[in-house]
Every structure is written in structure tokens, then in C-alpha cells.
Amino acid sequence: MDHPNVVLVRKMWACLANLVGFGDGTGPVPGFEDPARMLRDEVFTADVKYHMPGHHPLSGVKEGADEVIAFFRQLALKVGLIQDAQQIYPFGEDGAVEIHRFYGARPEVKLAGTNCFTYQLRGGRIADIRVHNNIQPEIDNHFCSVWRYKPLPDRLAED
Amino acid sequence: MANTEALALVRKLDDALARGDLEALRAQVAAGVEWAVPGRHPLAGTKCGPEEVAAYHRLLTKKGVRVETVALDAVDAGTVVRLQRATGTAPDGVALDSMELLVYRIEGGKVARVEAFIGDQHPVDLFYWAAFRLKRVSGCLAD
Numbered sequence A: 001m002d003h004p005n006v007v008l009v010r011k012m013w014a015c016l017a018n019l020v021g022f023g024d025g026t027g028p029v030p031g032f033e034d035p036a037r038m039l040r041d042e043v044f045t046a047d048v049k050y051h052m053p054g055h056h057p058l059s060g061v062k063e064g065a066d067e068v069i070a071f072f073r074q075l076a077l078k079v080g081l082i083q084d085a086q087q088i089y090p091f092g093e094d095g096a097v098e099i100h101r102f103y104g105a106r107p108e109v110k111l112a113g114t115n116c117f118t119y120q121l122r123g124g125r126i127a128d129i130r131v132h133n134n135i136q137p138e139i140d141n142h143f144c145s146v147w148r149y150k151p152l153p154d155r156l157a158e159d
Numbered sequence B: 001m002a003n004t005e006a007l008a009l010v011r012k013l014d015d016a017l018a019r020g021d022l023e024a025l026r027a028q029v030a031a032g033v034e035w036a037v038p039g040r041h042p043l044a045g046t047k048c049g050p051e052e053v054a055a056y057h058r059l060l061t062k063k064g065v066r067v068e069t070v071a072l073d074a075v076d077a078g079t080v081v082r083l084q085r086a087t088g089t090a091p092d093g094v095a096l097d098s099m100e101l102l103v104y105r106i107e108g109g110k111v112a113r114v115e116a117f118i119g120d121q122h123p124v125d126l127f128y129w130a131a132f133r134l135k136r137v138s139g140c141l142a143d
Helices: A004-020 A035-043 A065-078 A136-146 B003-019 B022-028 B049-062 B121-131
Strands: A044-052 A060-063 A081-091 A095-104 A112-122 A125-133 B029-037 B045-048 B066-076 B079-089 B095-107 B110-118
Touching (some): A004 A035, A004 A112, A035 A044, A035 A125, B003 B022, B003 B095, B003 B110, B022 B029
Antiparallel strands (some): B029 B045, B066 B079
16 A cells, blocks of 8 residues: 555645646546645645746746646646656655656657656645756746746736 | 937937836837847846836836946947946845846837847846746736
């Protein structure tokens, strides 16, 4: 039987696959019919943080379930990223680590590589997700070509 | 347009931007003016039209970015080149100290395009990430 931390990470991906079509490309996962609620109430802490590295329109810290969902919705919409060869392990007392291959579902998307995620859990939920990669310049270039900011100043948050 | 006229046009543009005078700015730039800002940071990309060009300069001023002209000259009747040093400090202490070259292209008596070339892009990117915050994912992206 899988470690509970691994089960929780798999649950997150199953929810995201059903909610925004992001995942391993095999389509909806049975048993996750209310994925947004499950992510908010069962998978993520209220203050979950998703750290996306790089210098591009989707980089930075996404905070809260809704922002994390919005992030994956953009990925699914514009790139259709697929991840496979997914390996997830318990890591430390309250963590998990994941290694997966990723590539674009669309033929025009040439971006491909390996990601390593670390998860920190609190109270049985995911509180912190950090993405690590080894091709940041390629990712920056690709994401900057796919996503455009709104004109100034509409793209910026108020001080 | 003679070289001296081209130079005078860019000086008037400087003055309009310094005063934040949108009407004066419109008199110096083409309606479809493009101002290209290189890099990978929240202000990067091509600013289109007088309103966005004005907004870009307002934001620089608001965050205390100072620009000192080192040299300014018209290299021909349609091209003005400026060498400048931009300095500033973001709230968390990240500093900007950037030597930059701006090339102004003039068409039909107005500035049609400005392109910036940066001496060292990576520290400039870090400064602008520290100085400006983007809206959330759903708010900062164009459709």
C-alpha cells in the first residue's frame, strides 16, 4: 500500500486531470467527480503555496487553491502539458518528492524535460509545492512565447 | 528632417514624458508608436501606443528609477541614439545600475519606434521582479 503522502499527491493530480485536463493524458480519473471541492477541502491547505521558478508570465508563487487551479488551467489550455514516468516517494517526515517527464500534447510544443517537485504537508494536506527543473532558460523562452501580459498598467497588482 | 530636427523631437519627447503630459506626448509620437523593453520581467515587452508608453514611464518614476543621459545624438535624419544609465533600489534592497542604449526611429516627423538594448539583462530582470508585483494568473494575462 502506498504511503499516505504519496496517496495525497496522486489525489491532487487526479483532481487536476478531471478539473482542467492536466495530467498523464489518459483522461478523467473515476472517483474524482467534484475535483475543485476536493482540492480545496481535502488536498490543499487554505494557504497552499505553489512555487513556480523562472522569469516568465506564469512564474512566481501561486497562493490558495483557486490560484493553483488557475495556473494549471492555463497550462492545460495553452500547452496541454503531459507528464508521465511519474515517480512519487515519501520524503522526510511530512513531505513527498516527485520526478516526472513532461512534454506538450500539441505537436507544435517542442518543450520537454524532467521536473522534480517537492511537497510539504501540514495536517494531512499539501501546504507547499516547489517545482525544480534543469532547463530554465528554455522554459522561460517557451512560456514567454505562449503567454502575453496585458498592457501596462493592467497587468500589475496595486501596491 | 535634418539631424537637428530629429534631436529636437526626441528632446520634446523627453520633456513630455518627464511632465507626464499625454497630449504633448501624442504630438511627438506616432499613433502606433512601439517602445520595446527587453528582458524577462513584469515590465518587459513592447509597449504599444502613447497611453501605454506614458504608463510605462509613470511606473518607472513611481518606483524611483532615475535615468541619466550619458550621450544623446542623431546619427541620421531618422535615427537618434541615447546612451543612458538607469539606477534605482527596490523595496527589498535589490539595486538597479544599468547602462542602456536607446534607438529612436523617426517616421513622418514623429517617433515611431524606440528600442532599448541593455548592458547586462539578468540583474535588470531581478530588479524589476523585486520592484513590481504582477496580478494573479487570471488577472495579468492577455486573452
